[in-house]
Amino acid sequence: MQPFFTLTRRELGAYFVSLTGYVIITVSLFLIGLSFYTIVSKLQAESTPLPITELFYITPFFWLVLLLSAPIITMRVFSLEHSTGTFETLMTTPISDWQVVMAKFTASLVFYMVMWLPLLGCLAAIRYVTRDPSSMDPNIVGTTFLGIFLLGCLYMSMGCFASSVTKSQMIAAMLSLAIGLSLFILTFLGEQLPMEKGWAVATLNHMSMLEHMQDFSRGVIDSRAVIYYLSATGFFLFLTYRVVESRRWK
Amino acid sequence: MGDDETSRPSFSAGMRWGKRFNVGFGTCLVFAILVMVNYLSSRYFLRKEIGLSTQNALSPQTEKLLKALTNDVEITILFDTKAEEDIYGLTSKLLKEYSYRTPKILLKTIDFNRNPSAAQLLLAKHKLSGLQKNVIVFHCNDTTKVVYGNNLSEYDIQPLLNQTSKEIRRQGFKGESLFTSAILAVAYPQKLKAYFTVGHGEHDPMLTTSDRRAYSKFAAILTEENNIQFSRLYLPDTNAVPEDCNVLIVAGPSTAAFAEQELTKISSYLKSGGRALFLFNTETKLESGIEAKILAKWGVGIRFNLVVDSENPSSFAVQRLDAQHPITKNILSEQMSIELYPSRAVGMLSGAPKGPTSPKVEVLAQTSDKAVGFDAETKAYSRGTYPLMVAVEQGSIKGVTTGARIIVTGDSFFLSNMMIDNEANHFFASMVINWLADRPQLLFEIGPKPIHEFKVSLSVSKMRQLQFLFLAGMPGAVLLFGILVWLKRRS
Numbered sequence: 001m002q003p004f005f006t007l008t009r010r011e012l013g014a015y016f017v018s019l020t021g022y023v024i025i026t027v028s029l030f031l032i033g034l035s036f037y038t039i040v041s042k043l044q045a046e047s048t049p050l051p052i053t054e055l056f057y058i059t060p061f062f063w064l065v066l067l068l069s070a071p072i073i074t075m076r077v078f079s080l081e082h083s084t085g086t087f088e089t090l091m092t093t094p095i096s097d098w099q100v101v102m103a104k105f106t107a108s109l110v111f112y113m114v115m116w117l118p119l120l121g122c123l124a125a126i127r128y129v130t131r132d133p134s135s136m137d138p139n140i141v142g143t144t145f146l147g148i149f150l151l152g153c154l155y156m157s158m159g160c161f162a163s164s165v166t167k168s169q170m171i172a173a174m175l176s177l178a179i180g181l182s183l184f185i186l187t188f189l190g191e192q193l194p195m196e197k198g199w200a201v202a203t204l205n206h207m208s209m210l211e212h213m214q215d216f217s218r219g220v221i222d223s224r225a226v227i228y229y230l231s232a233t234g235f236f237l238f239l240t241y242r243v244v245e246s247r248r249w250k
Numbered sequence: 251m252g253d254d255e256t257s258r259p260s261f262s263a264g265m266r267w268g269k270r271f272n273v274g275f276g277t278c279l280v281f282a283i284l285v286m287v288n289y290l291s292s293r294y295f296l297r298k299e300i301g302l303s304t305q306n307a308l309s310p311q312t313e314k315l316l317k318a319l320t321n322d323v324e325i326t327i328l329f330d331t332k333a334e335e336d337i338y339g340l341t342s343k344l345l346k347e348y349s350y351r352t353p354k355i356l357l358k359t360i361d362f363n364r365n366p367s368a369a370q371l372l373l374a375k376h377k378l379s380g381l382q383k384n385v386i387v388f389h390c391n392d393t394t395k396v397v398y399g400n401n402l403s404e405y406d407i408q409p410l411l412n413q414t415s416k417e418i419r420r421q422g423f424k425g426e427s428l429f430t431s432a433i434l435a436v437a438y439p440q441k442l443k444a445y446f447t448v449g450h451g452e453h454d455p456m457l458t459t460s461d462r463r464a465y466s467k468f469a470a471i472l473t474e475e476n477n478i479q480f481s482r483l484y485l486p487d488t489n490a491v492p493e494d495c496n497v498l499i500v501a502g503p504s505t506a507a508f509a510e511q512e513l514t515k516i517s518s519y520l521k522s523g524g525r526a527l528f529l530f531n532t533e534t535k536l537e538s539g540i541e542a543k544i545l546a547k548w549g550v551g552i553r554f555n556l557v558v559d560s561e562n563p564s565s566f567a568v569q570r571l572d573a574q575h576p577i578t579k580n581i582l583s584e585q586m587s588i589e590l591y592p593s594r595a596v597g598m599l600s601g602a603p604k605g606p607t608s609p610k611v612e613v614l615a616q617t618s619d620k621a622v623g624f625d626a627e628t629k630a631y632s633r634g635t636y637p638l639m640v641a642v643e644q645g646s647i648k649g650v651t652t653g654a655r656i657i658v659t660g661d662s663f664f665l666s667n668m669m670i671d672n673e674a675n676h677f678f679a680s681m682v683i684n685w686l687a688d689r690p691q692l693l694f695e696i697g698p699k700p701i702h703e704f705k706v707s708l709s710v711s712k713m714r715q716l717q718f719l720f721l722a723g724m725p726g727a728v729l730l731f732g733i734l735v736w737l738k739r740r741s
Contacts, residue, residue, distance in 0.1 A: 016735070017735065017739055018736070018739075019732050019735075019736040022728055022729060022731065022732020022733070022735070022736075023729070023732065025728050025732075026725045026726075026728045026729040026732070027725075029725040029728055030721060030725040032720075033719075033720030033721050033724055033725060034720070034721060036720050037716065037717055037720045037721060040706060040708070040713070040716055041713075043704055043705055044705075044707065044708060044713070046705070047419065047703035047704060047705035048335075048336050048703060048704055048705075049336055049339075049340060049420065049423070049701040049702065049704075050336060050339050052704065054339070118724055118728075121724060122720065122724075125716065125719060125720070129708060129716065130704055130705075130706050132704060139300045142300075143300060206288060206292050211346070214343070215297075218299075218343070219299055220297060220298070220299045220300075221297070221298050221299075221300060222295060222296075222350075223291060223295045223296040223297070224288075224291050224292055224295045227287060227288060227291040228288055228291070231283075231284045231287050232284065234280075234284070235280055235281065235284045238277070238280050239277065242273055242277065246273070
């Protein structure tokens with residue numbers, strides 16, 4: 001496990017010692033702040049029975065942060081190594097392909113979660129101004145973060161896969177954005193289908209990220225959503241592993 | 251030999267194809283496992299709500315009904331989702347919980363603004379007015395029921411009346427009660443009917459005022475919550491109690507006695523297994539005839555007295571309820587308290603026949619032992635325990651009732667518009683009707699769910715502070731830290 005942790009630490013370091021990582025967090029934080037400012041303005045005008053976490057996920061900024069941050073965080077993980085030629089050096093070290101893939105994925109995921117941490121500060125600020133303890137139910141905050149984590153797992157694994165197939169960071173980012181956006185759009189496609197029983201409707205409902213996030217943001221944990229995200233993450237990590245492994249037989 | 255070795259390709263075409271096949275097959279296999287795992291997880295899943303509020307929990311009544319569904323019920327939420335975001339959110343969440351409980355619920359949302367053509371199509375299909383923007387349509391086997399969005403909320407107007415606030419706040423969400431009732435109506439379209447007798451000074455189910463004689467709220471509980479239609483019945487005009495009568499309600503006769511022929515009709519109805527609710531009150535100055543000529547034969551006695559169980563002469567809370575009877579045990583378990591107007595004592599006759607085929611009389615409610623009764627005949631006061639309500643059941647074998655069921659109460663005003671807003675009285679009315687109609691699956695009450703609303707009222711300066719914190723303070727601090735790290739690394 002030591003090589004895995006070493007590589008993860010190295011990857012995380014790449015985010016935190018350069019300005020890039022901080023710029024990503026700053027932009028995300030600005031969007032999160034903007035959504036919270038919108039929520040407070042709304043609460044100033046009218047009362048609402050929805051939990052704050054649910055109001056937050058409804059705003060477009062939440063999805064903007066998710067959809068844009070994932071390609072930006074992950075675009076460099078393999079592409080940069082390929083383009084600078086350090087990938088072959090890395091592969092000659094006594095570390096397995098799985099460890100490389102998992103270390104890069106873990107580092108991206110940890111950075112992604114760090115990026116979301118200031119959300120707690122925003123919620124605490126809302127709790128302070130509403131003076132209502134129930135506006136920050138710790139269980140609901142926990143499930144909201146679980147939802148953010150699971151979405152992050154899926155999007156980071158997609159990003160790692162996109163980065164592994166190309167040397168160009170730009171193409172990697174675009175590919176990751178395209179896959180992520182397609183999955184997101186499928187959510188809306190489900191709403192347009194007629195009310196019938198069938199595998200298409202069932203599949204689209206099963207993959208609906210809006211529905212999943214709605215559940216998490218109101219304190220509901222559904223095993224279907226958890227399994228969906230974990231299995232899809234596993235699938236993309238498997239694809240990434242195959243791409244990384246392919247250097248041996250190309 | 252050495253030449254042969256160097257000329258042999260390290261990765262032959264066959265090996266390359268083999269590897270490609272291996273990768274392709276492996277990927278397909280993993281994808282198949284992914285699909286299989288998700289398919290199984292969609293069939294066998296677990297949903298757990300861990301928030302402190304139980305907004306999304308369904309009542310046992312709804313759970314039972316949903317599990318028993320055999321036909322598909324289509325539910326279409328037609329809402330202006332932007333203008334009515336809050337109530338749409340609550341509605342959508344709740345109905346999604348319904349659909350998670352059973353695949354028999356097919357749920358669809360149409361946004362009035364985003365999809366106006368589909369909205370118009372739905373309105374035309376169910377012959378609804380185009381002005382109705384927020385409706386929930388329940389449809390099953392050619393039966394349709396519509397729940398209107400403006401009926402879903404319960405508002406607290408007290409602060410407005412007290413002039414402590416200019417805002418009317420939403421305090422309860424009645425969605426579950428209305429949706430479960432709608433599903434019941436479309437999935438089990440058999441219409442039950444209740445008849446209110448008239449002509450003897452009874453309470454009027456059509457009267458919508460808030461006084462003691464009006465019974466419109468009780469009638470609304472019948473129709474809206476329990477899917478039972480009602481009519482008024484003038485017995486002299488009929489040959490018998492109508493055949494479609496599922497529950498006969500005699501609500502506080504006070505000005506005239508029942509004629510012999512009317513009593514015979516009621517008696518025959520009960521003998522043939524009819525269900526009846528008899529409500530009396532202390533304002534009755536004469537015997538209605540039902541007491542002696544009908545109820546006495548069923549083992550029920552009604553005293554001509556006035557019972558109160560508190561120092562407050564206008565109303566009192568029932569102190570003792572039968573913990574076994576399905577009507578009252580749920581009220582006890584919910585720790586609710588029925589409020590009565592001064593009542594007549596209603597109990598079991600001491601000389602009533604007891605045998606396997608005899609009617610079974612059970613006292614549902616009693617006063618405490620400190621209640622005071624004033625006997626109108628002897629003009630005497632006496633202190634003690636008085637029975638207030640009884641249930642009569644005949645022909646019950648192992649829980650299956652084939653014969654009559656009767657409920658008799660000594661007060662009728664507690665179900666009037668004036669007092670039925672009391673939670674326990676409302677609950678009791680619903681329980682009684684469902685017990686009489688023999689619908690054990692509905693012997694639970696679904697009350698409105700309390701809504702906790704958030705609101706902030708900040709001064710302009712506080713809003714500016716918050717704006718600075720969210721848009722500049724927090725992001726700026728991170729950026730500054732990043733620049734410091736970057737500068738340190740450079741130096």
